[in-house]
């Protein structure tokens with residue numbers, strides 16, 4: 332067994348069956364089609380936003396180098412950040428894991444008799460299961476990001492790290508609001524639904540005694556934190572509540588404001604194709620009469636940092652570009668990953684948390700490399716997914732059938748002759764099949780889709796006939 336596999340934590344929980352969950356998602360063909368189209372729309376928007384920046388590749392290189400530099404001196408930068416933030420008047424807490432993070436937040440709330448907490452989007456608190464922890468202890472927690480509030484009302488989790496309710500139709504959201512917010516039955520107009528959510532959330536903001544936000548970046552030199560949102564919900568929470576708690580993973584720290592400029596140019600463009608998030612809030616100290624708590628959380632990150640094949644995954648700025656680009660994610664939905672962070676980056680991060688549970692996820696990829704190509708911090712996602720596959724196989728967590736099929740596939744693909752024979756057999760089989768049967772088989776992929784007509788000759792034969800230079804491209 333490899334060093335990386337030996338250092339994995341031994342946790343035994345029910346394995347995620349990605350294929351079965353994806354099949355369930357695929358049962359609703361219309362949903363798969365618009366889910367795929369909606370995410371591809373965002374991906375194309377990202378492409379257009381990136382094309383506006385001629386120095387994009389230089390920025391990627393810089394962003395990657397800054398993150399690698401900071402991660403390699405994380406201890407120094409975190410201590411510098413703590414000392415600057417403390418000097419600014421913030422109270423800094425350290426949490427080894429999710430349990431400790433939740434306990435710290437709860438202790439702050441209990442000691443100040445807080446019963447109502449508003450939260451802006453924080454995937455870290457999702458990862459820690461904070462909502463359930465606090466609700467069990469009598470704290471009313473309201474997620475104030477619109478997408479997060481929708482899934483919270485439905486007792487669901489975000490299916491996407493940037494667009495938490497992307498898996499729902501406006502009609503489904505209308506039903507949810509009718510049930511929980513009292514909007515008229517059948518209302519599905521997005522503007523009217525948003526207006527209803529705004530009224531509902533205003534009341535929650537005004538009633539809250541504390542606000543919790545995530546942290547997109549933390550500046551080691553000044554002790555400041557940066558919170559990026561499109562809805563201004565983090566700002567309203569921070570501005571109104573007498574207590575502000577900011578939860579951040581240890582990997583969020585960067586050296587300072589010069590480096591921040593690089594990431595701010597990339598984050599929104601990569602995430603949604605915007606030039607900048609609508610709100611980019613810099614918090615350096617509590618306002619007068621307010622308490623500012625910053626909880627710095629490890630929860631398995633330092634273990635990941637110690638894995639030579641995977642430490643670069645901590646460069647992630649959670650833009651979700653890799654997720655929107657992934658053909659498997661777009662057609663299998665976020666819940667099929669059974670994890671807080673889904674898609675290619677989730678499939679790289681989660682096996683390190685629980686190899687047994689998430690063994691299927693590195694295989695939920697075509698290894699096409701689209702994720703790696705769009706990642707603003709140049710994480711080699713496809714290479715890391717491939718490495719996890721090797722570790723999963725070494726750990727004996729792949730079924731015998733899958734291993735046999737993979738081995739047979741490997742033999743065939745390693746031999747030009749077998750590939751040629753296989754493709755010849757496949758073409759003859761297609762020609763021999765009655766057209767009606769082929770159309771029925773095509774229905775398995777989509778009733779309205781036409782099966783392409785089988786080619787009359789192979790590409791190799793066409794190439795030789797047209798170009799005549801004897802290249803064997805079969």
Ligand code: SF4
Pocket residue numbers: 601646647648649650651652653654676702705706707708709710712
């Ligand atoms: S891995 Fe890269 S592309 Fe994916 S969410 Fe993280 S930063 Fe964005």
